Amino acid sequence: MTRHDHEGPAGSLLLDDQLCFALYTAQRAVTAVYRPLLDELGLTYPQYLVLLVLWERGESTVKDLAAALHLDYGTISPLLKRLEAAGLVRRERAARDERSVLVTVTGRGEELRERAARVPGTLLTTTGVGAAEAVRLREELWRLTERAEAAVRRS
Template identity: 80%
Template structure:
């Protein structure tokens, strides 16, 4: 069922120092990310959205109007990446950007009525992805939990490295 890699035939210590592509955790994550994004593509095409646009709308649907800074933080992206994405969403009539009344330096982002209308159709995407991938809700929950744990550990390691 699963992909057999060179690591499967060696002990973990040996594989940990391997330079074989299929032994790299980063490559397994990269390949999985690309495959999952590809599985989302036809579902999002039906909504007229790209995957990054879908993520922006998920944040806005969950939190309502938010600052660009908070949006970037939620998406774990930098301002330079978020800004052109928001410009495209605004051009498509899905979000509006405006300066905060209490702080002219802060830009607020909110969904338009058109984006709110997409919300109901978008609610079908997660279930459709489960059907497409054949994963159960429990498998998705386990994978998500493990990936968030990995993210936290990697973030902590990165902070420690920068500190030294």
């Protein structure tokens, strides 16, 4: 039995018994695998996530991007500024609502999409995670996210 197989009591204060620590270390490890792939694209992981949303949805408001990525305005705004400075996105005020800022991928950002298409498969190959396992893990993590967000709303 490895230290990660230990099933301590619900009130355990052992570090390896903490769900939050397992999630934190998994996130850091997965992001580290992404780093060299994204370095080749000239992107940080958060910038990659912004582009994923724009490639999927097309032109979006800053508000919609923030909601899709579960980020606040103060976090997404600098990300968009850096992506715009790199020539990957364009921001402009919406004609119908001056308070709303629209974000669009530029031609250069679309070109990057083709190169980025290999990133998800490379991550799975590099980590040895099969497609079915990736689906199962993703579904479990989304369920956990929903439960945690519901708990926050209740409190």
